[in-house]
Amino acid sequence: MSSTPSLLNLEKNFLEAHEGLSSREAVEEANRCLYCYDAPCIQACPTSIDIPSFIKKIASGNLKGSAKTIMSANPVGASCSRVCPTEELCEGACVLNHSTKPIMIGDLQRYATDWARHNETVLFEAGEANGKSVGIIGGGPAGLSAARELARFGYAVTIYEAEKEAGGLNTYGIVSFRLPQSISYWEVEQVKKLNVDIRTNIKVGQDISADDITSRHDFVILAAGMSAIPDLKIQGEDLHGVHDAIEFVKETKSGTLSHNYVGKKVVVIGAGNTAIDGATCSVRLGAENVKILYRRTKAEMTAYDFEYEFAKQDGVEFRWLTAPQRIIGNEEGKVIGIECIKMELGEAGRDGRRRPIPVNGSEFTLAVDAVIKAIGQTRHLNLIEQFGLEHSDGVVRVDRKTLQTSNPRIFACGDIVFGKGVGEAMVVTAAEQGKQAAYHLHEKCSSVEVN
Structure with a gap:
């Protein structure tokens, strides 16, 4: 009998490696939580999800409320429930580490967001139109998070995405047995339902110029992520294989x-x-x-x-x-x-x-x-220079508080600013930076209108 794996068996190898919690397991785990006041798990979460609150909602059967609490803080919270290094973040800060074992926060987050996904739940609505337009370059975690928040503030938002589908790293760059594409697609749909215009297969700098983008929109957010893996610069790199x-x-x-x-x-x-x-x-x-x-x-x-x-x-x-x-x-x-x-x-x-x-x-x-x-990735140097932004070896220079670039109408977030001491390259930190870029853009826009 042949031991060579069949195509079907190989496809099975790419199914999720970690099973989610059953309803009973989720409720039992949720009831272990102490619902701490000033909970250290919240402090450890880069997006500051109100973790005790979403867990308490699971315990009481309010799964839509639980998912909304998660996704309000983290627009890619379903993906992060699977890919976050929780043992270093929220679970690592859980007070139960000192007595028994930490609450399975990541699994509970997955349970609530999976419920919302399977029930096709719409969690948010677009805000009343404010007449302002924002162009976002890149539809990954940072770009989607910025778009979601801006749409809720009433901005007309357009995402320009180079790939066939939006979602960035979550859609294409994290293996299926840890993060199936269906999870990322649901998060993209949550953003689309806020009337965000997501234009795919468009490479800014090639299919549309930086000047066109800045002329079409009142503000721009650069969230283009990273570029290609560089050459090893050794003999034989062009060989088949x-x-x-x-x-x-x-x-x-x-x-x-x-x-x-x-x-x-x-x-x-x-x-x-x-x-x-x-x-x-x-x-x-x-x-x-x-x-x-x-x-x-x-x-x-x-x-x-x-x-x-x-x-x-x-x-x-x-x-x-x-x-x-x-x-x-x-x-x-x-x-x-x-x-x-x-x-x-x-x-x-x-x-x-x-x-x-x-x-x-x-x-x-x-x-x-x-x-x-797999020796790292290069930077979008040509794109950055087309926008005329100050940078350091391809890392866009931003105000660390506001994420505003050297051009006051352009903000930047995610991988394109990670490095040189600004942020850490994780999906969850990219999501938080996208949120913060949106908040500071809105603050700037509001102050300009007042003045």
């Missing part, structure tokens, strides 16, 4: 993957969350062996701890202090191996991180069939 991790995950989510990974050996370069996604996707596609190569140590790894543990449970191997030198191909131009070198950590650089240094004579070769690049 070398892939961009972002595109790789996107193909698995959209069902367009054309590569066969069954029985193959795969190497992933990098150790962030995207690298973990590339590795765990490869396992679920039937790869025989998957290794992550990282030129630093586990201590410098940027992936969340729960992502790391998840990958280990999937059988992913980690090779620390290992860097690729060249990718080896056969006569047909296909990947057959990768030459690596061992590293050691030297003095800290300007960013405070110790620099990896090659160890002479430590070269070795691994037999591989595919290489997945």
Whole structure:
């Protein structure tokens, strides 16, 4: 009997890995909550969800009220219930950590938002039109959050999205077995129902100019996220079997993957969350062996701890202090191996991180069939410069309180401003920045009208 996974089995591998709570489990868990006054879990949540309130509503059977409490604070609260590092945030701050175990806040948040999704519940309404127009570049978590809040204030909002569907990272960049596309699509629909005009397949700077955007709208919010994964700048990078991790995950989510990974050996370069996604996707596609190569140590790894543990449970191997030198191909131009070198950590650089240094004579070769690049992403430098905004190496400079850029009519939020000490690249922090950009834009617009 063949042990080769069937296509059907591989598709099953991409179903959600973690089951949600049953109704009984949710109520029992909700009743464990102490409903703390001045709850530390609220303080630990970047979007300041009133966690005791939404949990109490679950306990009392008011699921619509629970979902509305969540989504009022976090417009992508359904996605965040699945992808937030809750053990570092809300659950990590739960007072029950000192006695028993923390409340399963993420699972309860998922339970309430899933109820709203399955019941096609409309949670919000657009505000009375105020005659002002806002253009938002990027329909990811930051852009959607800004759009949702502005629509509730009465602005005419247009989102310009480069991809076929809105949702950004949540739609295309997080693996299906952690975040199915249907969750992100529901959050997008919640925004659309507020009369937000979402125009997809439009690349600002190519299909429409920055000048056109600024002339069409009273204000602009730049929420374009990150760009492509950069080249490794090593020999063999153009061989068949070398892939961009972002595109790789996107193909698995959209069902367009054309590569066969069954029985193959795969190497992933990098150790962030995207690298973990590339590795765990490869396992679920039937790869025989998957290794992550990282030129630093586990201590410098940027992936969340729960992502790391998840990958280990999937059988992913980690090779620390290992860097690729060249990718080896056969006569047909296909990947057959990768030459690596061992590293050691030297003095800290300007960013405070110790620099990896090659160890002479430590070269070795691994037999591989595919290489997945996951070494960070480049910035939308050309787009930023078309808008004439001040930036630092592609990180848009903003007022840290108001998120206003060097152009008083343009605000920026999300990945395009993360870095250089401004924010942390998480879905939940992007959502909060989108909200804050909307609030400060509205405040500025209101003050201009008063003056």
